[in-house]
Amino acid sequence: MLRIIVLFYLLAVVSALLEGDVALQDVFEQVAEDNYNPSHMNCSNIEGSGKGCYECYVCSDAEVQRQRSRGKVKTEFQLRDNKCAKTDICCFSQSQNIFRSGGANCGNSNPEGYPRRVRDALKSVLPGEYPWRAWIHSKSDPNVPLCAAVFISEESRALMTSAYCIEQYPEDSMVVRFSKDHYNLYDVRKVYIHKYFDSETRYNDIAILGLKYDESLPPWVKPVCRSETKGLFATSCVAVSSDDYYVNTVIPQQSKCVEGNIPLDNSFICTIAARNDYEPEVGGGLICPEEALKSIYYTAYGITLYRSGTTSIMVHTNVTHFHGWIQDQIDKLLELSK
Numbered sequence: 001m002l003r004i005i006v007l008f009y010l011l012a013v014v015s016a017l018l019e020g021d022v023a024l025q026d027v028f029e030q031v032a033e034d035n036y037n038p039s040h041m042n043c044s045n046i047e048g049s050g051k052g053c054y055e056c057y058v059c060s061d062a063e064v065q066r067q068r069s070r071g072k073v074k075t076e077f078q079l080r081d082n083k084c085a086k087t088d089i090c091c092f093s094q095s096q097n098i099f100r101s102g103g104a105n106c107g108n109s110n111p112e113g114y115p116r117r118v119r120d121a122l123k124s125v126l127p128g129e130y131p132w133r134a135w136i137h138s139k140s141d142p143n144v145p146l147c148a149a150v151f152i153s154e155e156s157r158a159l160m161t162s163a164y165c166i167e168q169y170p171e172d173s174m175v176v177r178f179s180k181d182h183y184n185l186y187d188v189r190k191v192y193i194h195k196y197f198d199s200e201t202r203y204n205d206i207a208i209l210g211l212k213y214d215e216s217l218p219p220w221v222k223p224v225c226r227s228e229t230k231g232l233f234a235t236s237c238v239a240v241s242s243d244d245y246y247v248n249t250v251i252p253q254q255s256k257c258v259e260g261n262i263p264l265d266n267s268f269i270c271t272i273a274a275r276n277d278y279e280p281e282v283g284g285g286l287i288c289p290e291e292a293l294k295s296i297y298y299t300a301y302g303i304t305l306y307r308s309g310t311t312s313i314m315v316h317t318n319v320t321h322f323h324g325w326i327q328d329q330i331d332k333l334l335e336l337s338k
Contacts (some may be wrong), residue, residue, distance in 0.1 A: 002218050024090050027058065033106035038203045043124060044167060048077035054091035101327065102152060107225035107290075107297030114220035123246045123278075127181050130240065130298070132224035132285065134159055135177050136209070142177075148242075149176065150300055152326070156333035157211040161283040162199045162303055162317065164205050169256065176211060178218050180244075190336060192329040194322070204267045205305055206317045208329040213337065224285060225299040230320045231269060235276045237278035237288040239304055239314070247280045249273045249314060251288075251301070269302045269318040275311070280304040286316045317333075 031039065054075065057063050068074060076235045077089045097314075113119075114128025132152070135145035146164035152158050159176065175185040190210040197204045211217075231237075239247040249271035255263065257270035263269055271286060281284075286302030301318025319326070 001015040006252065010245065014310065020115075021104065025217075025275055029087055031329055034070070036177075045080045046077055047080070049074070050075050050091065050093075054093055056089045056091040059088040061090075063285065067092050069128070069216050069252055079315060098331050099325070101228060102223045102225040105154070106223045107299055109296075109298055110220060116274050121245075125244045125246055125338060127179055127244075128220040130224075130287065130300075131220045131222040132300075133240065135180070135284070136161060136166060136188075137175050137177060137185070137272075139173050139175055142175060145177075146174070148240075148285075150224055150285040151178070152171040152226060152300070152317075153330050153333075154223055156330045156337070157213065157217070158330050158333055159209045159210050159211070160300075160303060161207055161318070162205050162207065163193045163207040163307070164199055164202060165283050166207055167193060167197070167199065168193065175211070176209070176222050182216070185324070186215065188218070190333060192332070201265070202268075202305060203265050204317075204322075206267075206296040206303060206319075206322055206325075207329045208333075209328060210333040210336070224287060225297055226326065227288075227301055227320050228323055231288065231301040235288055235301075237271060237276075237301065239271075239286055240284055241278035242280070245278045247273055247278050249280075257315075259308055264315070267318055269320075270308070271302070271314045272312050273298075273314050279307065280314065282306070286319075288316075 045225070056077070059076070064074070072092045075091045075093065079087045079089055109130055110126075110128050113126030114131065115333040117126060119126060121147040124191060132150050134151055136147055136149050137145050140222075147162060148168070149159040149161035152160050153242060164236060169192040171188050174188040174191075176188060177183070177185055188209050189212040192208045194206050197206070207208075233251060233253050235251045237249045237251060239249060241247055252270065252272050254270060257264050282304055284304050285300045287298045287299055288301055289296050300318055300319050305312055305315050
């Protein structure tokens, strides 16, 4: 996919304005790698009109249709190189971009915990610090969690987790707890396991749980955000161990993660963590902090599954890959609540 980010700053009807021509000449002088003489670059130009910041693709790219299917308005430009060849570019104003889902309150952490308390160690995670953390229990043994889960929707009371963890348990046999110090248990009312989940290969290892509305949730509980775009190379993320310690991870080039000389399936995302670091809890989130204006919000890119052998590679369900499916299950839960 050829992706071009073009910044048009107060640039209107580029091909018709002298100022636009001067600005474009400056741009092409900077990016020309073959030492072309600017006087020989009379054809190098951008034709079209627009104002603001755009995310652009070659018009034949499949991403263009995907963006339009989400209701975004397309603006077309033409790029002409120094040999006068034309390329049609389809652009979408970044003012239309929403790269995460989860509602206005998603992804907000409580750095000092809830209620506030002192951190025991440098890598300790405080109770309530990540207010989307949750644990799934069997009613027959409510003291030992089956695995962790991630709260993703307030309206539907939805959580996501590993399907492998809960596939053997009927939905009415499970309860959810939002704190190891808070003993309220919340009944599960519905479970959706991906229909292509394979317990042997762990492909499509994802499940959505919906909670009953009988009781109010703890005041600190808030959903994590869900990304609509894949995690970028070298993004720093964090997972949490079952004994509440940070596990620092980094998203590598996915082509570098192989198991038995077989590349990872698209339903997975891998990260790199130190071999001697804490082990992330299964079903918990691969959470990546992102800056927005003056705040930091946290976005879930994965559901932790396992460490690949004795390597430093951690394998997670690729949440972005299942974005549409997750939203469909959230919508189903909302319909059930009516």
